[in-house]
Amino acid sequence: MLTVASIDDLRARVGDVLGVSTFHEVTQETINRFADVTGDQQWIHTDPERAAATPFGGTIAHGYFTLALAPMLLAEVVPLDQFAMGVNYGLDKLRFPAPLRVGDSVRARVALDAVEDIPGGAQLRLTMTFEPESGGKPTCVANVLYRVFEGQS
Numbered sequence: 001m002l003t004v005a006s007i008d009d010l011r012a013r014v015g016d017v018l019g020v021s022t023f024h025e026v027t028q029e030t031i032n033r034f035a036d037v038t039g040d041q042q043w044i045h046t047d048p049e050r051a052a053a054t055p056f057g058g059t060i061a062h063g064y065f066t067l068a069l070a071p072m073l074l075a076e077v078v079p080l081d082q083f084a085m086g087v088n089y090g091l092d093k094l095r096f097p098a099p100l101r102v103g104d105s106v107r108a109r110v111a112l113d114a115v116e117d118i119p120g121g122a123q124l125r126l127t128m129t130f131e132p133e134s135g136g137k138p139t140c141v142a143n144v145l146y147r148v149f150e151g152q153s
Contacts, residue, residue, distance in 0.1 A: 002078045007122045007150060011115045018112050018126075019077040023105035023133050024069065026061050031102055034065045048102070060099040066106065066130050066140040067094065073108035074128065080148055089123060089145040098137035105133040113143070121149035 002018050004010055028048060035041050040062055043050050051059040071088070080086035100106055107130070114125040123145055130140035 001076060004078055004080070005082060007115065007148065010112065010122065010124065010148075013112050014115055016112055018110045020109045020131075021073040021076040021107045023107045024073070025105045026065075026100060026102055028059060028102050031059060031061055031065060034062060034068070038062070038064070040064075056099055056101060059102040061102060061139075063096040063140065066096070066100050067142060069106065069130070070108070070128055070142065070144060073130075074110060074126070074146075077108065077110045080146070083121070083148040084151040085149045087147050089147045092125070092143040092145065093141075094143070095141045096139065097141065098132070098139050100130070100132055100139035101134070106130050106139060107133070118147060120151065121147060123147050 002013075031045055035046050044054065044056070045059055045062055048059050074080075109129040109131060111127045111129075112124065113127055116123045116125070124147070126144050126146065128140075128142045128144055129138045130142075132139050
């Protein structure tokens with residue numbers, strides 16, 4: 001885990017891979033709960049028997065489920081709690097190059113692409129590459145924007 005004390009610490013790391021999170025298992029129970037919350041009950045995510053007959057060989061995670069892991073996995077690599085506030089500002093680009101199969105595990109590789117000044121803080125441009133433990137193509141590549149603010153927390 002990377003220790004960062006200031007925006008200047010981040011600036012010094014632009015262009016670097018900040019680190020890689022641990023692997024987290026994707027279970028059918030978790031996918032079913034995500035489907036309940038989002039209303040996306042598409043059978044390729046929720047019906048293991050039907051999904052077994054597909055080229056995937058079983059159920060796969062929703063793409064947005066994978067993306068939803070970003071805050072947890074990012075916090076493992078570079079916790080931003082030393083700042084007064086950190087917020088997710090959005091995405092510049094998002095792709096799902098390969099499915100994330102239920103039962104596999106996934107981790108995030110985090111690269112810092114840029115640090116840009118904003119009033120009271122900085123905007124971080126990060127590339128998060130979600131890698132399945134089984135190997136192959138990434139399951140998600142997201143160019144994410146986070147804003148961090150210095151000052152009193």
